[in-house]
Amino acid sequence: MSDPLHRSLGLTDQEASAIEKILNRPPNHLELAMYAVMWSEHCSYKSSRLHLKRLPTEAPWVLVGPGENAGVVDVGDGIAAAIRIESHNHPSAIEPYQGAATGVGGILRDIFTMGARPIAVMDSLRFGSVDDARSRWIAEGVVSGISGYGNAVGVPTVGGETVFDEAYTGNPLVNVMCLGLMPTDRLVLGQASGEGNLAVLLGSSTGRDGIGGVSVLASASFGDEVEEAEKRPSVQVGDPFEEKRLIEACLALLDAGLVVGIQDLGGAGLTCATSETASRGGVGMDVDVAAVPRREPGMEPFEVLTSESQERMLAIVAPEGLDDVLDICDRWDVQASVVGRVTGGGRLRVRDGIDGPVLGEVPAASLHEDAPLYDRPRHPPVDWEAARADTADQLPPPADVGADLLGLLANPSWVYRQYDHMLFCNTVIGPGGDAAVLRLKDPATGADTGRGLALTADGNQRWCSVDPRAGTAMTVAESVLNLACAGARPLALVNCLNFGNPEHPEVMWQLSEAVDGMAEACDAFAIPVVGGNVSLYNETQGHNIDPTPVIGLLGMIDSLTSVPPGLAWSDGDRVVVLGSGGAELSGSLWAAASAGHKRGRLPELDYEQHRRVAELVRKLVAGEVLSAVHDVSSGGVGLALAEMAAVSGVGFAGARIHGHAELFGEAPSRVVAAVEAELLGAVEAAAAAAGVAVARIGLAAGERFSIKGLLDLDMSAITDRWCSAMSDLSSG
Amino acid sequence: MTVKVGVVVFPGTNCEHDVVEAVDSVGGCGRLLWHKDAGLADVDAVILPGGFAHGDYLRTGAMARFSPIMDAVIRFARGGGPVVGICNGFQILTEARLLPGALYKNRDLKFLCQPTRLRVASTGSVLTRGLNVGDELDIPINHFEGNYICSDRTLAELRETSSIMFTYRNNPNGATSDIAGISNKTGNVVGLMPHPERAAHPLLGSTDGALLLKGLIGGG
Numbered sequence: 001m002s003d004p005l006h007r008s009l010g011l012t013d014q015e016a017s018a019i020e021k022i023l024n025r026p027p028n029h030l031e032l033a034m035y036a037v038m039w040s041e042h043c044s045y046k047s048s049r050l051h052l053k054r055l056p057t058e059a060p061w062v063l064v065g066p067g068e069n070a071g072v073v074d075v076g077d078g079i080a081a082a083i084r085i086e087s088h089n090h091p092s093a094i095e096p097y098q099g100a101a102t103g104v105g106g107i108l109r110d111i112f113t114m115g116a117r118p119i120a121v122m123d124s125l126r127f128g129s130v131d132d133a134r135s136r137w138i139a140e141g142v143v144s145g146i147s148g149y150g151n152a153v154g155v156p157t158v159g160g161e162t163v164f165d166e167a168y169t170g171n172p173l174v175n176v177m178c179l180g181l182m183p184t185d186r187l188v189l190g191q192a193s194g195e196g197n198l199a200v201l202l203g204s205s206t207g208r209d210g211i212g213g214v215s216v217l218a219s220a221s222f223g224d225e226v227e228e229a230e231k232r233p234s235v236q237v238g239d240p241f242e243e244k245r246l247i248e249a250c251l252a253l254l255d256a257g258l259v260v261g262i263q264d265l266g267g268a269g270l271t272c273a274t275s276e277t278a279s280r281g282g283v284g285m286d287v288d289v290a291a292v293p294r295r296e297p298g299m300e301p302f303e304v305l306t307s308e309s310q311e312r313m314l315a316i317v318a319p320e321g322l323d324d325v326l327d328i329c330d331r332w333d334v335q336a337s338v339v340g341r342v343t344g345g346g347r348l349r350v351r352d353g354i355d356g357p358v359l360g361e362v363p364a365a366s367l368h369e370d371a372p373l374y375d376r377p378r379h380p381p382v383d384w385e386a387a388r389a390d391t392a393d394q395l396p397p398p399a400d401v402g403a404d405l406l407g408l409l410a411n412p413s414w415v416y417r418q419y420d421h422m423l424f425c426n427t428v429i430g431p432g433g434d435a436a437v438l439r440l441k442d443p444a445t446g447a448d449t450g451r452g453l454a455l456t457a458d459g460n461q462r463w464c465s466v467d468p469r470a471g472t473a474m475t476v477a478e479s480v481l482n483l484a485c486a487g488a489r490p491l492a493l494v495n496c497l498n499f500g501n502p503e504h505p506e507v508m509w510q511l512s513e514a515v516d517g518m519a520e521a522c523d524a525f526a527i528p529v530v531g532g533n534v535s536l537y538n539e540t541q542g543h544n545i546d547p548t549p550v551i552g553l554l555g556m557i558d559s560l561t562s563v564p565p566g567l568a569w570s571d572g573d574r575v576v577v578l579g580s581g582g583a584e585l586s587g588s589l590w591a592a593a594s595a596g597h598k599r600g601r602l603p604e605l606d607y608e609q610h611r612r613v614a615e616l617v618r619k620l621v622a623g624e625v626l627s628a629v630h631d632v633s634s635g636g637v638g639l640a641l642a643e644m645a646a647v648s649g650v651g652f653a654g655a656r657i658h659g660h661a662e663l664f665g666e667a668p669s670r671v672v673a674a675v676e677a678e679l680l681g682a683v684e685a686a687a688a689a690a691g692v693a694v695a696r697i698g699l700a701a702g703e704r705f706s707i708k709g710l711l712d713l714d715m716s717a718i719t720d721r722w723c724s725a726m727s728d729l730s731s732g
Numbered sequence: 733m734t735v736k737v738g739v740v741v742f743p744g745t746n747c748e749h750d751v752v753e754a755v756d757s758v759g760g761c762g763r764l765l766w767h768k769d770a771g772l773a774d775v776d777a778v779i780l781p782g783g784f785a786h787g788d789y790l791r792t793g794a795m796a797r798f799s800p801i802m803d804a805v806i807r808f809a810r811g812g813g814p815v816v817g818i819c820n821g822f823q824i825l826t827e828a829r830l831l832p833g834a835l836y837k838n839r840d841l842k843f844l845c846q847p848t849r850l851r852v853a854s855t856g857s858v859l860t861r862g863l864n865v866g867d868e869l870d871i872p873i874n875h876f877e878g879n880y881i882c883s884d885r886t887l888a889e890l891r892e893t894s895s896i897m898f899t900y901r902n903n904p905n906g907a908t909s910d911i912a913g914i915s916n917k918t919g920n921v922v923g924l925m926p927h928p929e930r931a932a933h934p935l936l937g938s939t940d941g942a943l944l945l946k947g948l949i950g951g952g
Contacts, residue, residue, distance in 0.1 A: 147843045151876075152784040154746030241787025245743050333743060418843045420874050422927070425750045428935045439935060446753060563935060 009036035015372055022366045030350060030360040033302035037268035041536055044371035047502040048534040051515045059528040069110040069190055071530025073492045077449050079442060080184040082116035085177040085494045085552045087535035091235045092174040096141025100174050101149035101238040105310050107178040108155060109264035112247050115188045115254050116180030117443055119424055121150055122457040123160040123176045124550045128169030138172050147418040152240035157419035158427055159436035160457050162412050167461060170540035175496040177457050177552040181443040186254055190263035191280035192316045192342045197260055199285060199340035200325060203246045203312040207295035210236035210308025242311040249332040250313055258321045265312040271305045273314040274340060275348050279365035284343040288354040291339045301350060301359050378508035391600035392591035401660050402711035408589055408635045409642050411722045433566055434631050435486040452560030454488035456553045461546035465598040466587040468510040468547045472517035474602060477610050477668050479553040480525055481631040484614040485671060486564050487621035488555030490525060495532040495551055500544025502536045510547040524607035564621055568648035569628040569674035573700040577637060579613045580693035582667025589634040590664035603667035610669040616690040617671055625683060628674040638663035640672045645705050646722035651715045654698030655708040663710060674700055734761045735949045738775035742767040742785035742796045751781045754929035758942050760949040767799035777814040777948055778805055780821025782927055792877045793823035802828055814858040814948060815921045819875055822923030831914060831923045833882030839906025843876040848926060849901040850912050854894040857915035857922050859944040869940035871926040873904060878925040880907040893917045898924060
């Protein structure tokens, strides 16, 4: 006997009976399909919701917190910033180009849905080992997809990270973050109101692409490659030109005050957009399935309602404004069709013709509010205590410290050269720096405010493997320090929680620990979490990815009158480390690269010390005292120095770094700074006043990169490695 | 009198606001023109900005060339009016046959967004008239199809008429003879792949692009 229908749609038997209870009758096929997509892990957060509640979400400048399409914060001068991050891991594993492209498209819609013009994208990418041909193919495809879609849609990609680690073989992570700006008074929410108002579907016609994307694809693990190929039709196909016109048309509609509410169609398509707008507004909606423009004949109502065809928006408009809405859409060659009307009573009814027979009827709110909520079992790994005792400090020391350092050096510019990162002429520091720095211009007038925004997207799967709680806290702390290096203070955080199969207790334990670590760090730094996304079932053939919370952090630069220092030092600069501590190797890039080691205990994070270092760095950057600055993270002080040398083409003569553990250790709360000789005293005095240790470690100069007693390399070795390590992936 | 510069917006164009901001910053007055307009109003110069007009579908610039406003742009250019095509605008000007040659995909078949150093090769155009041959400018590129190609005969003509405006110091895309920008024989129609508007503010790392826009405004 074949499986019952609900199981093939991804619903459990218990979930199927819960639906029957809500309806007081068995659901028909259409209704079951609607519940299946809305109650999927991807849409309902049923395994994670319970834990996400522990994150701090409030601050006086937060205008919209988690739960809407994007978080929104007040950035002053009547300007609001909308920010959101989302994963597109599963589609990208199967069809890298379209998976990544539609990831960009989806996150942009989340931003302009709020009324904001998207001004910057960042992406955090993780692929399997660079030695693995399939991982390289995925990486090439993902980068091309982001480039192909992002460039054409006209939103700059201003930064991000690209990481290769065998933990992601077969299951890449593609997390895309978007920042948008709007005049504060244009803020709109995705809700319907006013009985008799019309639901107008804007943009592309609806096809059979992406049906069940959220349930079949994004909420299940991967098996073998044959199985993946069979899922390929669940991946949507993007059209950046359609999206570009949709952005312009929607912003024009909002400027003209013609919409009551607006909502993008992403995961779960029309079902999600109609039920969410209705339930947020406390109303109902009649949806005329026959009025939805289709790409092909013969589509079933359930296909129309659950299709994830891209580049579509649902606008709620008053009947008297309809003609003006249609005019604006016509100007931008955007298709617009009335597909429904707002009703009283809270029922979502799908009809064949607006007054035609009812094909399905459910309480709109039940698709969201009655979604299952699981407190899944969680448990630390059975070898947790043994793993903590197995520190990387016991690994054999490198035979050749210089060779190990060179091995860690890689230049990500092959990625970002393919992205337009300069559009809108805001990008003061683009990809490759600790944080992207953008001029803050008034979105209504274009006038320069003289202030700036800084943006980072960061994850660290090694730290989080060693200790998901402390590792997540350290990731937040690193982001804070990244912002400080750009002269910025943190405003708001968004996160993308990428984990394995939540039905495994160790994975749920990782998720729960990571949430606690993030909450602890956000409390310590007074940063509100304004949005997030959870991607579970990142599991291939029984192998879960490393726990990977990715942190997006938005910061404010109160006065942006000069370019922040960046990584490049000048000949003759004195080089210091600000902040103290750190010869522990557990969780370090060196330990993972040289021995595949991801166990032990992470170095201690002292929040008070971290705040002091960040504040000091921010002040020094704002005071234009530093020639160059780089936070110490992956690869330790050694890699920070090597990157600074590589970027500037100026060597380094150093001392007072004792042994490889001091060179490669990744203890938090430290930066490497370069400063002109005559300003060194001022830096040391400022550090002393702030209670931060300073260590003079050398001089930026010459044609060699040397650290007394540890290594002595010709600068050509550094620059050759820098230029070649990732220069051409496709021929690698 | 302030020089009015019309900046044409096709669906898919995305650099229009950047160009207006840069034109305004050098003392001109940028205003947007819609591709379905039949005329150019009373502008003194026209810029076709960068982006992906009509999604670059079919071929870059191929469909934009048939937008209603292009008849007016062609008349304006033939009458000696200054017309500048930046990046996608350059591609449109070649499709409209206002400039010779074509823009192929980059040599390495990758999109490139990076700074480039240009050498001024001719001062006979509306953009370079304030500069000297041999001047070097730092202006970024941002394109997939920027590899300039033309017949040997066209190349010889470009040389004879001093119509090669800029060359790259380090050719990023495989362009014939390192060509980054050209003009027509009379110098009033100009196409270039680099984006001057992206090098027109001190915080953006270079202000060399502003020099070109000043040339356009100053003599307009």
